[in-house]
Amino acid sequence: MRAFAYSRPASLDEALALLGASARPLAGGTDLLTLMKADLLAPERLVAIAPLLPSGIARDAEGVTIGAATTLADIERDPTLAQRFTALGQAAGVAATPQLRNMATLGGNLLQRPRCWYFRNRLAQCWLKGGTACHAREGENRQHALFGGSGCVAVHPSDLAPALLAFGASARVRGAHGERIVPLEEFFSLPTGERRSETRLRDGELVLQVSMPSYPEETRSLYLKEMDRRAFAFALASVAAVVRVSARQRIGHVRLVLGGVAPIPWRAHGAERVLLGEEADERLIEAAADAAAEGAVPLKGNAFKLPLLKALARRALRSLLL
Amino acid sequence: MSVPLESVTLRVNGAERAVRVEPRRTLLDALRLDLGLTGAKKACDMGNCGACTVLLDGRAVYACLLLAIDCAGREIATVEGLHDDPLQRAFIEADAFQCGFCTPGQIMSLKALFSRTPAPSDEEIVRAVSGNLCRCGAYRNIVRAARIAAGRR
Numbered sequence: 001m002r003a004f005a006y007s008r009p010a011s012l013d014e015a016l017a018l019l020g021a022s023a024r025p026l027a028g029g030t031d032l033l034t035l036m037k038a039d040l041l042a043p044e045r046l047v048a049i050a051p052l053l054p055s056g057i058a059r060d061a062e063g064v065t066i067g068a069a070t071t072l073a074d075i076e077r078d079p080t081l082a083q084r085f086t087a088l089g090q091a092a093g094v095a096a097t098p099q100l101r102n103m104a105t106l107g108g109n110l111l112q113r114p115r116c117w118y119f120r121n122r123l124a125q126c127w128l129k130g131g132t133a134c135h136a137r138e139g140e141n142r143q144h145a146l147f148g149g150s151g152c153v154a155v156h157p158s159d160l161a162p163a164l165l166a167f168g169a170s171a172r173v174r175g176a177h178g179e180r181i182v183p184l185e186e187f188f189s190l191p192t193g194e195r196r197s198e199t200r201l202r203d204g205e206l207v208l209q210v211s212m213p214s215y216p217e218e219t220r221s222l223y224l225k226e227m228d229r230r231a232f233a234f235a236l237a238s239v240a241a242v243v244r245v246s247a248r249q250r251i252g253h254v255r256l257v258l259g260g261v262a263p264i265p266w267r268a269h270g271a272e273r274v275l276l277g278e279e280a281d282e283r284l285i286e287a288a289a290d291a292a293a294e295g296a297v298p299l300k301g302n303a304f305k306l307p308l309l310k311a312l313a314r315r316a317l318r319s320l321l322l
Numbered sequence: 323m324s325v326p327l328e329s330v331t332l333r334v335n336g337a338e339r340a341v342r343v344e345p346r347r348t349l350l351d352a353l354r355l356d357l358g359l360t361g362a363k364k365a366c367d368m369g370n371c372g373a374c375t376v377l378l379d380g381r382a383v384y385a386c387l388l389l390a391i392d393c394a395g396r397e398i399a400t401v402e403g404l405h406d407d408p409l410q411r412a413f414i415e416a417d418a419f420q421c422g423f424c425t426p427g428q429i430m431s432l433k434a435l436f437s438r439t440p441a442p443s444d445e446e447i448v449r450a451v452s453g454n455l456c457r458c459g460a461y462r463n464i465v466r467a468a469r470i471a472a473g474r475r
Contacts, residue, residue: 003323006345006391026389033348033387034368044323046345048392073381097453098431100369102381103388231452 001037005045011052012206016176018047019204025049027069028105030096031112039122040113040129053107054209057081063214068107068207072160076101085212087221087240091163094225097232107207110161110171110187111199114154114263115234116144128152128196142301143236146293146309147262148190153299155260156198157234161188162259163223165267166240167212175205184210188264198264219244219253220320224312225260235260237305239292239312243275243320251275251321256292256313261305268292271313280321289313330394334359335403343390350374350385353400361401361426372454375427376400382434382453399433401426409433409471416467420458427454432468441472 007023009015019025023045026032035041054067057078064085066075075081076092095101095109118124118135125131128151136144136153145153161184170183182200189200201207221242227233238259246252254275256268270291278284289310296306327342332349334357341347341356350367353359353376363373367386374385377399404410409429412418419425428451435442435450442450447468456464469475 001346001348003325003344003346005325006328006389026392029389029392030369030384030387033389037368046389050392097372098434098450099372099375099382099384099453100387102378103383231449232455 001033002039002042004036004043006048007045008048009052012049012174015047015049015052016174016204016206018045019206021203023047025206027053028071028103028108030100030104031108035113038120040120049206050105053105053206061214063212065209065211066106067209068105070106072096072101072104072106072109073098075106075160084215084217084219085163085167085221087166087223087242088160088163088212090223091159091225091238091240094223094231095159106160106210109158110164110184110207110210111201112157114152114198115157116152116154119152119154126152128154128191130196137299140301141299143234143260144299144302145262146296146298146302146305147258147266148264149262149297149299150190151193151196152191152263154263155235156188156262156264157260158265159223159225159235159238159259161265162238162240162257163221164210164212165265166221166242166255166257167215168255169210169212171210172208173201173205174208175202179208184265185267190263215242215253216244222316222320224316226308226312237261237309237312239309239316241313241316241320243317245280245321249279250277251280252277256288256316258292258309261296261309268313270294275317280317282318282322285314285317285321288317328391330391332357332390332393332398333396334398335400341390345389345391347390348386349376349378349388349390349393349398352390353385353398356390359400359402362430363423363426365423370455371424372427372431373424375430375454377430377434380434380437382431382450384453399430401429404429404433407433409436409467412467412470413464416463416470417460418463418467419456419460424454424456424458428456428464432471435468436471441474442468444469447472
């Protein structure tokens with residue numbers, strides 16, 4: 001790791017004034033330090049923000065707000081989340097390892113960079129790092145994207161992001177010029193030629209907290225993740241599902257978000273349309289699982305993810321609806 | 323780029339140890355190179371293996387992904403702080419290692435579990451060491467050692 005200066009500002013405003021292209025914020029460090037060790041980032045200064053950011057989980061009539069410095073372990077163990085936002089607690093519990101969950105923060109989890117082996121290799125000047133070609137498109141792409149791969153076919157590595165999106169979460173972000181609320185559905189955005197990043201967070205902005213609206217008590221949710229091994233791996237595919245069945249047995253609310261299959265968490269709008277307003281049965285769930293895979297563009301090495309994805313969607317919906 | 327050294331006091335296994343380090347010094351390198359505590363191992367140095375597991379304020383963490391200066395004033399526990407610990411005795415009894423390189427990390431992960439849950443279930447044991455790879459494949463005996471330490475034979 002290259003040398004850098006280290007600042008411990010006394011306030012968020014002081015921290016924001018320090019941040020810029022050559023000064024990066026440090027919280028849990030579990031992604032930032034790997035990027036620096038791989039020489040993908042070489043900031044001149046790290047700014048310690050963990051003690052300054054909101055931390056902890058607060059529930060009120062509006063919903064739940066989670067501070068950006070809250071660790072994944074705290075999210076995993078929180079009884080309110082386990083009960084009312086089950087998919088989020090489950091997602092935190094199957095992310096990474098106990099050690100990483102003790103260190104990693106919610107903010108950093110949303111902002112972590114892809115694990116694509118070309119992106120992570122300093123010698124590969126891939127499209128996402130400002131180059132002209134995505135090496136994975138024609139190269140080794142077993143772990144890569146089925147959806148949204150126009151410029152880059154890396155997948156978003158977060159487990160929490162699909163669950164938060166499924167709960168309609170928003171991020172409160174703050175920069176030198178003030179704060180704004182960004183729905184996570186807009187926060188995550190496919191990288192473009194001008195913005196080679198998976199989020200719309202601007203340089204010098206920090207995520208302060210993430211909020212989810214409250215849901216009626218009968219709302220149920222689930223997060224399912226498939227990996228190459230039972231633990232300590234990123235998702236090959238995952239599904240976050242949130243549903244509510246109305247009194248007349250009709251599906252009154254549904255959100256299905258896929259992880260590990262697109263450069264950003266991927267909402268399965270087609271599957272949601274199949275389900276909404278209908279009465280659940282095996283046939284409907286089968287049709288929804290098929291719809292979740294619609295529009296997929298498999299690459300040479302990752303077509304196996306399609307049946308995997310459908311099976312996860314089917315299993316999640318059966319568990320929640322039948 | 324030249325950066326001045328920072329004075330940091332690390333509290334390791336109950337004793338205060340002063341070091342002068344660059345900000346980029348990881349906790350793992352500070353333990354191994356500045357303090358001569360080589361129990362925590364440097365294997366992947368990327369958070370992918372668990373050989374560097376130590377406890378920070380009682381929680382298992384990867385020392386390779388922490389900066390030493392961020393650990394000032396916090397309680398750090400390494401395998402060197404254990405003396406004839408029931409977990410160590412159980413590892414010997416169950417032959418829970420071959421090369422032994424991952425063992426300090428495995429034991430510290432279990433130490434974090436046992437400090438909260440003195441008689442953990444098999445599921446809790448497997449979960450607690452799920453962030454520690456063993457390239458020799460001694461997993462079955464690692465779980466058996468933890469079971470012995472939990473009072474089940």
